Amino acid sequence: MIDMQIALLADAHDADGCLSRIAGLAGRARSAGTPVVHLRQRLDAYPVPAELRDIHPAVAPRPGDAVLDKDSADSFLGSGLGDLLRGRAVRRLVVTGFATEYCVDSTARAALSLGHDLVLVSDGHTTPVRPVGVVPTPAQVVEHHNTTFATIQYPGRSIRVTPAARVRFD
Template structure:
């Protein structure tokens, strides 16, 4: 659809080490990206700049399972919000995008911040329920388990209200790039 874009947030190899269901998430996002391209939907990659001397440069690249193809857009970012300090909004508006389909890592950081910012920038949102991931945590961590984080964020976005915006939380298999948004 001409008014939709697929956003793939921070699916870089280094950021996926130890992530919850990383392989499954990557497979679903790769399939979504293929369907988006086939439907003429722009695929936009957001890549977190990481300046850490112990991380090999090749691990900072987007994971090969979801690597950009010719015609895709890749934007660098420095914060959790992919709109902040990047040309993302201008790129989307130039293409007539009104709805973003969001995937990526990490759920409670960059996926959450980018999704909320998209809504604040006036875009309708589809959060791909099984298309985002976050790091697994040790059993003794005070933080919720990764699976709980995903369930929580899907539930929040399924119930949150932004006046004038449509928000849907859908599994990857239910995302239809060829139909008009409901």
């Protein structure tokens, strides 16, 4: 779960719907014994009040969840994510979060490059709302990335793009 922080979601496309779908998905993952990892963008360089840097209450970490801080769009870079996944023998990542064309894209590609299988939750990522008339729209950004990951090739990797309701943890 990438960058689902209060401050970042303030102007996100379909934030409430995305939060709801991710919350349900995280609950199902926990029930199945699947690790839930929250990646949190450090916002130290921005004038953001501390309480808005927190992960949104709708998807807040629960006991047993991991929370890792990051400084770049690639959630693997300097965060300890790779070590955590190796330590838990995780092979398949279910990716959700904020900033479709930045953090979600970078993390999904890095996961594939590092040998992980990928499930991109098609209705579980979002991006900022843009001013009227700016193209692409947030919905177009999300659709573009869903289409890209549905057709991209990484030999030896399984890549699926599926809505949250169809993700399985068995």
